[in-house]
Amino acid sequence: MTAAAGTPAPGGAVTAPAVRIDAVSKVHGRGAGAVLALDEISLDVAPGEFVCVVGASGCGKSTLLSLVAGLDAPTAGELTVPGRPVLMFQEPALYPWLTVAGNVELPLRLAGVGRAERRERARDLLASVHLAEFAQRRPHQLSGGMRQRVALARTLALERPVLLMDEPFGALDAMTRDLLHDELEALWQQRRPAVLFVTHNVREAARLGDRIVLLSSRPGRAVWQTTVDAPRPRRMDSPETAAVAAEVTARLRAEVRRHGH
């Protein structure tokens, strides 16, 4: 798949992508133990677009996100990410000594946002994830799903233009995950960051994505993609979501079979 030259906006103007990944390769390690994790992958994410990346285990999804986040450098190719992205992982990684509100406020505090504004923003974010009444609790007093909702609120606090999510809901039960999908979608629609969301779960990709990109088995390349036109909010168990997921699963199976792992 080749990168588009830009994304046509309404009215025909072409806007610069929020993320441009242009023929990026990544080799981990060196010598005999070197692993080619990504092989000339090209992918653009438009401003405000929600892109889900799926692929077999070990195909380089996390490597891709760490490159886009700037945590690691590509071996070859070019990455253009105007503005600093924010990352969210499967582990909420909250500070246990801070309250829930304190955790959400922390990135704002580090960014120099004044106290009154920080408080107000944290209050709004916690209301969006339905945790307003837990603002003064400590993380250990919350369930795993609630902690991940705090992490979601914290991730969105800085209003960065690019949000990178690495299996953020992979450890949650189905009902909690549904709730987080709704909350993430609502926050995304309000704030409209570009999202690059990595998941093993094709139904989750069909529930959330404007577009789903399939990575090949190692080395990872963007080998296939589809746009999802079903109206939002979608349900994980709706026939439309199931149909998209079935198509992605078939492609994924073919890809895994082709590589024999």
Ligand SMILES: Nc1ncnc2c1ncn2[C@@H]1O[C@H](COP(=O)(O)OP(=O)(O)OP(=O)(O)O)[C@@H](O)[C@H]1O
């Ligand atoms: N620091 C490293 N040194 C050597 N090999 C690495 C390193 N990091 C990742 N790899 C290898 O690169 C390949 C891609 O890893 P990566 O974690 O990006 O895949 P993934 O698609 O996110 O995997 P999973 O779906 O299992 O989370 C794997 O074969 C992995 O073993």
